[in-house]
Amino acid sequence: MRTLLSGGIVVSMDPALGDLERGDVLIQDGLIAGVAERIDAPDAEVIDATDRIVLPGFVDTHRHTWQTAFRGVGADWTFAEYLAAIHGRLRPSYQPEDVYVGNLAGRLEALNSGVTTMLDWFHCAQSPGHADAAVAALRDTPGRSIFCYGAGWGTTDPVDTEIRRVRSGLSGDGLVTMALGLRGPELTAMDTVAAELKLADELGLRTSVHIESGGTRRPIADLREHGLLRDTTTFVHANGIGDDELRMLADAGCSVSISPDIELKMRMGWPMTGRMLAAGLRPTLSIDDTPSGGGDMFATMRTAYAVQRGLDGGLRSRDLLEFATVDGARACGLAARTGSITPGKDADVILLRADDPTALPASNPVGTIVTAGHPGLVDTVLVAGRVVKRDGLLVDVDLASLRIRLLESRNRVATAAGMGPRDTIA
Numbered sequence: 001m002r003t004l005l006s007g008g009i010v011v012s013m014d015p016a017l018g019d020l021e022r023g024d025v026l027i028q029d030g031l032i033a034g035v036a037e038r039i040d041a042p043d044a045e046v047i048d049a050t051d052r053i054v055l056p057g058f059v060d061t062h063r064h065t066w067q068t069a070f071r072g073v074g075a076d077w078t079f080a081e082y083l084a085a086i087h088g089r090l091r092p093s094y095q096p097e098d099v100y101v102g103n104l105a106g107r108l109e110a111l112n113s114g115v116t117t118m119l120d121w122f123h124c125a126q127s128p129g130h131a132d133a134a135v136a137a138l139r140d141t142p143g144r145s146i147f148c149y150g151a152g153w154g155t156t157d158p159v160d161t162e163i164r165r166v167r168s169g170l171s172g173d174g175l176v177t178m179a180l181g182l183r184g185p186e187l188t189a190m191d192t193v194a195a196e197l198k199l200a201d202e203l204g205l206r207t208s209v210h211i212e213s214g215g216t217r218r219p220i221a222d223l224r225e226h227g228l229l230r231d232t233t234t235f236v237h238a239n240g241i242g243d244d245e246l247r248m249l250a251d252a253g254c255s256v257s258i259s260p261d262i263e264l265k266m267r268m269g270w271p272m273t274g275r276m277l278a279a280g281l282r283p284t285l286s287i288d289d290t291p292s293g294g295g296d297m298f299a300t301m302r303t304a305y306a307v308q309r310g311l312d313g314g315l316r317s318r319d320l321l322e323f324a325t326v327d328g329a330r331a332c333g334l335a336a337r338t339g340s341i342t343p344g345k346d347a348d349v350i351l352l353r354a355d356d357p358t359a360l361p362a363s364n365p366v367g368t369i370v371t372a373g374h375p376g377l378v379d380t381v382l383v384a385g386r387v388v389k390r391d392g393l394l395v396d397v398d399l400a401s402l403r404i405r406l407l408e409s410r411n412r413v414a415t416a417a418g419m420g421p422r423d424t425i426a
């Protein structure tokens with residue numbers, strides 16, 4: 001089975017291939033088979049990419065997808081208010097069905113806006129059924145997803161048995177894979193961090209951990225002292241840590257996920273883009289949560305670009321696109337499979353409308369994407385060569401019934417939590 005993306009403006013994000021003003025991309029059996037100005041493939045199904053920017057799909061390295069039913073309600077929340085409302089009140093009222101619907105709607109939303117790879121940082125794990133529902137929703141969406149299982153969230157209990165159980169069901173090589181979400185040194189004792197990392201090593205899992213504090217607490221220095229910095233760990237936010245701790249992360253080969261909109265709005269600290277680059281780290285970008293922030297990578301790139309350019313002029317628009325594609329793929333352990341349009345990689349490709357009024361005349365495709373891009377430009381999305389969005393519409397998705405399920409879930413959870421419209425759905 002061969003598909004030819006014909007005559008697009010190709011932004012490959014592969015340094016060896018660069019950009020093509022007019023190029024063809026050949027896909028065979030789900031893989032990128034060729035990228036060139038012209039490819040002759042008479043047997044291939046042709047997707048006309050005229051007036052389309054052909055780009056690798058975005059990689060979101062951290063999203064709490066289960067919260068999708070509460071989009072926008074936390075626009076004005078502080079971080080403390082977010083914790084109190086989402087984790088203190090709403091999360092205990094979530095049933096597995098609510099997790100399923102939230103994850104389904106959130107993963108589809110991400111796919112619709114060109115996020116082909118997404119790490120679902122799941123911390124609504126109050127029962128095995130909740131975890132299974134989250135995985136089921138990811139599997140029911142044709143995106144590349146990493147189920148980052150934050151087992152035992154809200155407790156300090158050992159969770160080995162449950163992690164092993166979920167791992168046994170997610171050991172294959174399909175589009176949905178697994179990582180382990182650590183509670184980390186801020187929520188558990190260092191012995192627990194060590195034990196969870198040991199288990200992750202044994203099960204072959206990458207890890208991700210939130211770091212909210214810094215200053216005198218020096219969480220990264222503590223982890224290093226205990227020999228617990230791994231090149232398979234992604235640190236989320238971490239704005240409070242010192243430049244010397246950033247260098248420790250760089251030395252250990254760790255990655256970092258920044259969520260610029262949420263970090264600024266919730267006053268977690270300034271997004272670390274410039275400090276990371278100075279320390280030798282490549283940032284990756286993430287959405288974090290949609291009750292408080294938007295769900296697409298265009299706005300995330302734009303915020304990250306603007307706030308760093310406000311400090312110094314060194315950052316280029318292409319850097320942002322790298323953070324959102326190749327650098328994100330590396331942080332997910334998927335650099336060999338996705339993140340650029342490179343022969344041999346899986347065909348995770350998006351086509352953006354260069355002829356939309358908001359993108360015209362797209363003279364500088366990368367600059368246009370970063371400064372003016374939005375989900376409305378996403379015309380076509382392929383994941384592992386399969387077309388999952390075409391002509392601006394998700395394929396085989398009943399959005400009307402999804403909306404009803406999401407509203408029902410929102411009302412059920414809010415009611416069970418004793419929260420009325422003014423608290424959550426104003």
Ligand SMILES: [Zn+2]
Binds near residue numbers: 121236
């Ligand atoms: Zn988070």
